[in-house]
Amino acid sequence: MKRLPIKSLVRVSFIAALSIAILVGLNSSAREYSLSTILAKSGVIFVGILVNSLYNVGVQVWISRRWNYLSGQFRLYRTIASFSGALLLNFLVFRMVVSANPHTFVIPDWYEQVRNKALWPLLFMLHGIVFNAFVLMLHNYITLVHAKNNAELENARLKFTNTEAINQLLRQQIHPHFLFNALNTLKSLIRRHPEKAEEYLIHLSDFLRASISTGHRNVISLKDEIKLSVDYLEMQKMRAGEALKFSIDIDQQALSNRWLPAFSLQPLLENAIKHNVLTSEDPLYLDVIQEGDYLKVVNNLQVKHQTEASTGSGLMNLSERYKMLTGEDILIEDNGRTFTVKIKILQHAGSDYRR
Known part of the structure; x- marks a missing residue:
């Protein structure tokens, strides 16, 4: 308040x-x-x-x-x-x-x-x-x-954190590891499944285009954020196969008239894939569920014993942006079996989201 x-x-x-x-x-x-x-x-x-x-x-x-x-x-x-x-x-x-x-x-x-x-x-x-x-x-x-x-101070801080989130995402996208995996997957699909290779390339192109074109906005429509996330998940599924399963359960009406901070959902999905083991015997389940005015991202916990060093800046950045936009924090729950993050869906695209 x-x-x-x-x-x-x-x-x-x-x-x-x-x-x-x-x-x-x-x-x-x-x-x-x-x-x-x-x-x-x-x-x-x-x-x-x-x-x-x-x-x-x-x-x-x-x-x-x-x-x-x-x-x-x-x-x-x-x-x-x-x-x-x-x-x-x-x-x-x-x-x-x-x-x-x-x-x-x-x-x-x-x-x-x-x-x-x-x-x-x-x-x-x-x-x-x-x-x-x-x-x-x-x-x-x-x-x-x-x-x-x-308002001017919050707007300046929001622009800074939003720019930081965008830069972080773009750095990840042009990171050699990301590009190597994307191109290696594309190469493999071209040899074995040309039709899937075309589909993969479309998802990759849409994902990169949306990432760059959304860079100047603080918020984007729920529909656009879901599209960006689906493109990312489809690429990861083509690479991981049955080791990754995901579902998205969102009211279709909310897609056209609800909003999210730019790049708020996709990094949550990426974190889940990055920090958990994916195998055909023990798949990683990712569920995106709408609960009233909130969007819930849930994954089963299969934490990697060895993973890349993480600073946790992604969640911290998202938390800071939500505090400035809505006055509320993101909600995180870890019960040992599942990891859940809840983020608020914005009701409009104006400058005052504290409603």
């Missing part, structure tokens, strides 16, 4: 209260009030606005525990609580001012021109409403600037 810039709000509240108090002091000085009256008037204004501002900060913190501070519900309830509290606070302050008899420097001089003194509390509270509106606008500006800076 996005957090309020509490420190910035408190700092700005203090600066605003001090600035207005200084302006009031200068105005009082121009009217040739005594120094004690100027200090008293400025002090009361400073304390009043500061208390009102801190009350607004407290209201925002309280309401933000239930609603995101950029949501419509937050703005509505914050406004109601803010002005309700400001009215009550100013009424109580007015009663204290009258009972303590400091109205000679707190109540404006022009109040004396209002014959009906019963209107004085309303005028006093009207001043409070104006100051409260000023505080709300100032706080809104701070939170909007904070949200904008956060």
Whole structure:
């Protein structure tokens, strides 16, 4: 959940209260009030606005525990609580001012021109409403600037991690080991099964083309990500034969109107193949299953005793991208028999996926 810039709000509240108090002091000085009256008037204004501002900060913190501070519900309830509290606070302050008899420097001089003194509390509270509106606008500006800076920072981090994921995938694709296996498999198929060799070449071509063309996007359609993954799995199956079995169970309607971070599914499949033993006697089973708003990748565990050194950067990169995009992490489960990774399916292709 996005957090309020509490420190910035408190700092700005203090600066605003001090600035207005200084302006009031200068105005009082121009009217040739005594120094004690100027200090008293400025002090009361400073304390009043500061208390009102801190009350607004407290209201925002309280309401933000239930609603995101950029949501419509937050703005509505914050406004109601803010002005309700400001009215009550100013009424109580007015009663204290009258009972303590400091109205000679707190109540404006022009109040004396209002014959009906019963209107004085309303005028006093009207001043409070104006100051409260000023505080709300100032706080809104701070939170909007904070949200904008956060969005720019998250976007920059997302672009970086997305570029890192793309570069990692492209490095794997042009890695001699990958190319050697692909070309060696293609050579073997050309000799024994020419028709399968053509099919393999089509999958390889589509896979490389999609990898390169998708490089500039943060998210791609679920359909395109599945197509990329199927091309990869079909190539691996032609190479491994009955040692690899896979299934994909996804709602067809979701393919056309759901989204995933670019290169989020295929690396999970590649990791499973890379770190597990594949034999005809003990095949590796890979299942891609849709569960509501999540995509689950499950494989049986047949961990290799000797494998390439792995930094785990693939899962870490995918985890970081999901945190920035959705505010949620990927879900990993290892029960000793199967290894499962669940990733959230995005509902739209916009910039705000936290829904």
